[in-house]
Amino acid sequence: xxxxxxxxxxxxxxxxxYSRLVxxxxxxxxxxxxxxxxxxxxxxxxxxxxxxxxxSETSLTLVYEAVGxxxxxxxxxPVGTALDVLTGLGNGFDLSKAGEEPLLVGGGSGVSPLLxxxxxxxxxxxxxxxxxxxxxxxxxxxxxxxxxxxxxxTVTTVDGSFGxxxxxxxxxxxxxxxxxxxxxxxxMKAVAAKSPVSGDLSxxxxxxxxxxxxxxxxxxxxxxxxxxxxxxxxxxxxxIVWDD
Amino acid sequence: MGRLSVSLCGTELDNxxxxxxxxxxxxxxxxxxxxxxxxxSFSFKGTTLKPRFGNPTPRIAEANAGMLNAVGLQNPxxxxxxxEELPRLREVFHKRVIANVSGFSVAEYREVCARLDRExxxxxxxxNISCPNVHGGGMSFGTDPILAAEVTRAVKAVTAxxxxxxxxxxxxxxxxxxxxxxxxxxxxxxLINTVMAMRIDLKTRKPVLANVTxxxxxxxxxxxxxxxxxxxxxxxxxxxxxxxxxxxxxxxxEMLLAGASAVQVGAANLKNPxxxxxxxxxxxxxxxxxxxxxxxxxxxxxxx
Numbered sequence: 001x002x003x004x005x006x007x008x009x010x011x012x013x014x015x016x017x018y019s020r021l022v023x024x025x026x027x028x029x030x031x032x033x034x035x036x037x038x039x040x041x042x043x044x045x046x047x048x049x050x051x052x053x054x055x056s057e058t059s060l061t062l063v064y065e066a067v068g069x070x071x072x073x074x075x076x077x078p079v080g081t082a083l084d085v086l087t088g089l090g091n092g093f094d095l096s097k098a099g100e101e102p103l104l105v106g107g108g109s110g111v112s113p114l115l116x117x118x119x120x121x122x123x124x125x126x127x128x129x130x131x132x133x134x135x136x137x138x139x140x141x142x143x144x145x146x147x148x149x150x151x152x153x154t155v156t157t158v159d160g161s162f163g164x165x166x167x168x169x170x171x172x173x174x175x176x177x178x179x180x181x182x183x184x185x186x187x188m189k190a191v192a193a194k195s196p197v198s199g200d201l202s203x204x205x206x207x208x209x210x211x212x213x214x215x216x217x218x219x220x221x222x223x224x225x226x227x228x229x230x231x232x233x234x235x236x237x238x239x240i241v242w243d244d
Numbered sequence: 245m246g247r248l249s250v251s252l253c254g255t256e257l258d259n260x261x262x263x264x265x266x267x268x269x270x271x272x273x274x275x276x277x278x279x280x281x282x283x284x285s286f287s288f289k290g291t292t293l294k295p296r297f298g299n300p301t302p303r304i305a306e307a308n309a310g311m312l313n314a315v316g317l318q319n320p321x322x323x324x325x326x327x328e329e330l331p332r333l334r335e336v337f338h339k340r341v342i343a344n345v346s347g348f349s350v351a352e353y354r355e356v357c358a359r360l361d362r363e364x365x366x367x368x369x370x371x372n373i374s375c376p377n378v379h380g381g382g383m384s385f386g387t388d389p390i391l392a393a394e395v396t397r398a399v400k401a402v403t404a405x406x407x408x409x410x411x412x413x414x415x416x417x418x419x420x421x422x423x424x425x426x427x428x429x430x431x432x433x434x435l436i437n438t439v440m441a442m443r444i445d446l447k448t449r450k451p452v453l454a455n456v457t458x459x460x461x462x463x464x465x466x467x468x469x470x471x472x473x474x475x476x477x478x479x480x481x482x483x484x485x486x487x488x489x490x491x492x493x494x495x496x497x498e499m500l501l502a503g504a505s506a507v508q509v510g511a512a513n514l515k516n517p518x519x520x521x522x523x524x525x526x527x528x529x530x531x532x533x534x535x536x537x538x539x540x541x542x543x544x545x546x547x548x
Contacts, residue, residue, distance in 0.1 A: 001277070003518065045462055045515060046306050070306070086517070208304040208313065209514035212273045214266070215289070215318045216304035218297065225297050225318060230273070 001088050001211055002029035008081045009059060011074075014141045018109060019075055020053075021062040027055045029088025032095070033117035034182075034202055034234045037062070038210035040084040041077075044070050047086065049210050049229070051113040051182070051202070053142075060087070063112040063141060089210055090233045093117050093200050098126050099177025103199075105168050105191050107133040107183025111142050113202060115149075117180055122149050129176060130154065133168035133187065137161035169194050185243075192237050202234045247538050248527055250284070252483060252506050253406035253431045255340065255367055257284035260496060260539060261524050264487050264510035265290050265344035265370065265410075266315065270329040274513070275336035278521050284506060287342035287434075288329070290372050291360070293352045295321040299377060300454040305443045310462025310489070311511055312441050314455035316377040317346050322356045330365055340367025342408070345399075346375055353385075354398040361403035369405050371395060374412030374437035376459045386412040386437070389424035396428035406431035408485060413465075413472055414440045422476040434485035434508065435476060436469045462511035465489045470502050477503025478547060491519065493526035500539060501546040 006025035013019045030037075030052055037060065038047035048070045050062045066072045077083075093113075098121055106114045111132045121128045130153035134140050140162055146153040154171040155163030164170050168183070169190050179199030181191045188201045205228045208216030212230030219228050221239045226232060248259035263274075265287040274280050298318035305312040319325065333341065343366040347353035353371060360366050373386035373395055385391045392409065399407055409425040411418060413436040422433055438459020443452040451457075469488020477484045486504030490496060491512040499507045512519035527539075536542055 001517075003277075003516075040515070044306065045309060045511075046304070046311050047515065084516075206302040206304050208311065209517070211517060213269050213517070214304070214313065214514050215269075215298065215315050216313060217301065218315075218318055219301070220297060 001086055002026070003084070003086050006060065006083050006085045008077055008079050008083065011077055011079060013075065014063070015138050017139050018063055018065050018141050021064060021074070023060045023062070023083065023085065024058060025060070025085070027057060027060055027087065030055050030060065031088060032092035033120055034092035034113050034200070035088055035090045036233060038086040038089055039074070041070050041074055043073065046208065047210055048074070049089070049207050052116060053112040054116040054119060063109060065109040086210060090229060091231065093180055093202070093234050095120060095124065097178050097198070097200070098124070100126060101175070101177050102126055102128050103172070103174065103176035103179040103195070104128050104130045105133070105172070105179060105181040105183070106131070107168055107187040108139070110181070110183030110202070110204065113182050114180065115142055115145050118146060118149055118151055122151065129174050131156065131168045131171040133183065135159065189242055192240070199237045200234045201237065201240065203228050203232055247531065248524070250506050250539055250543070252485070253368060253408070257506060259284045259524050259527065260500065260506040261520050262286055262342065262485070262506055262508045263513055263520055264508035265372065267510045267513040270333050271337050272332065274517060277517055280337050281339065282521055282524055283339070285339055285342055285367065286337070287344045287370055287508060288333070289319050290317045290344045290346045290375065291319050291322050291325050291356060292317055292346050293322055293356050295319065295324065302452060302454055303458065305452040305458060307441070307443065307460055307462065307464060310460055310464035311514070312443060312453060312458035312460050313438070314377045314453045314458035316455065317375060322359050326359060326363060330363060334365060341365055342368045342370045344370045344372055344410070346372045346378070348378070350395055350398045353395050354402050357399045358402040361405055366405060368408055369399065369403055370408045370410050370434055371399050372410045372437070374410050376412065376414060376438055376440045376457065377455060383412050383414060386421065387415050389420050392421050393424040393428035396425045396430050400429040408432040408434050410437055411435040411476070412437050413468060413488070418472050419475055419479045422480050426480045426482050430482060432483040432485060433476060433480065434487060436465070436472050436488045439465050439468065461489065463489045463491055466495060470498060473499060473504050474502040474546070477544060493523050493530040496523060496527065497530060497534065497536065497542065500543050503544040503547060505543055
């Protein structure tokens, strides 16, 4: 973890729901896909945690959804705004478990960290399969970014307005060596249940500090209570205790 | 001792800045960021007899100039704290710590304190009778002078270490509780714990916190905390540790002027992990600006 100042290089709406935020600064603390950053937004007390979508040595790309006052305010911040950021938070995905043909399944804003993961899996010689799920055609994001990596993502929409009609599990017809998923908990639970193999699941929860101090985001696991921010946000399928 | 040093129940602190319980874990997360030996001391995560997961999530919410938490005393239990956390802490923090203790019965407070009393690392016991987020314990002891005195007496009987009793602001007359604890033998008081509060999600029309209510902390509560520190420190002879929204060197000085002998920093650590270090580093220049030679000289300075 590192506290540093990033400057907004791009803050563009991708559609009515999601935006892309590119931040220039020192990204050295980000070491693996699935980690997150915690942004201090002007006028808000608590930081806001966001998965890293992708990164280079000098910039971070985040894809975020405007869900409340903080993220709605974030949409209005202009290029050039300096932000206080905690970077390199959380454990990230375990790439060593991928195998030759891992399956990446994202839902909504949960597709974001899978892009950086996909890039690194492709670079490592794996052949990932990707399923991206959304409610409707207008909300589809990042599909072209996966194409740019040489991967043809399967897209599902709940209303059938684009790709396969239904949930991401409708697209889970391909055998795979391991899975990586991020999205709503109900979706991840269904993905984990349908997949015959093990996998990494990244949880999006309400956090306090983001670095393991406040115990605000604790989650029960088979290995006892874990902090999603510090011990996660990625947990392996076998560790998870589902709420209901 | 230096310009920043203060005394807490007979022990000198290098400075009055102490991370508040529940905002600093057992110190390791912060020790990986900076040398936490710069702190006056710190109060570790509230400890109970048995391990606790705490309340269901979500248990954090935002507020204007602050936050709500309803963590509900998640901790591994006193035996694991002694066996695992304290030895790890010893490697990164070489001063005495404040052991924060919670319970659901007088017997539990007594037992946890008795076990922690044997630990040399522990310099003070801070008895939390003010957690607003647990049911059937915690704050119910801190809102009744008779029960507050009973817990204080029970704990004092099993320890030779100084006992600080941590008070709740969720009372009509905090001075009456403070006096009851002093009369029962408390060596000091820390105040305030969080202020009982809630938020409602407009989309779901339901409380944001799974526990419905939580404790408000952060800059929003600072003036309230300062007023209570002022009232209590005027009414008792034992030292008072002031906390509630302290976020800057100026806030520390204001708390000392109100009568606090030392200060705890809570929510600020969660927003800025370097908050305590930055406050300590800023103190000398702020003291110079206001003509303060030694912090010890200004404690209760606003009482007149």
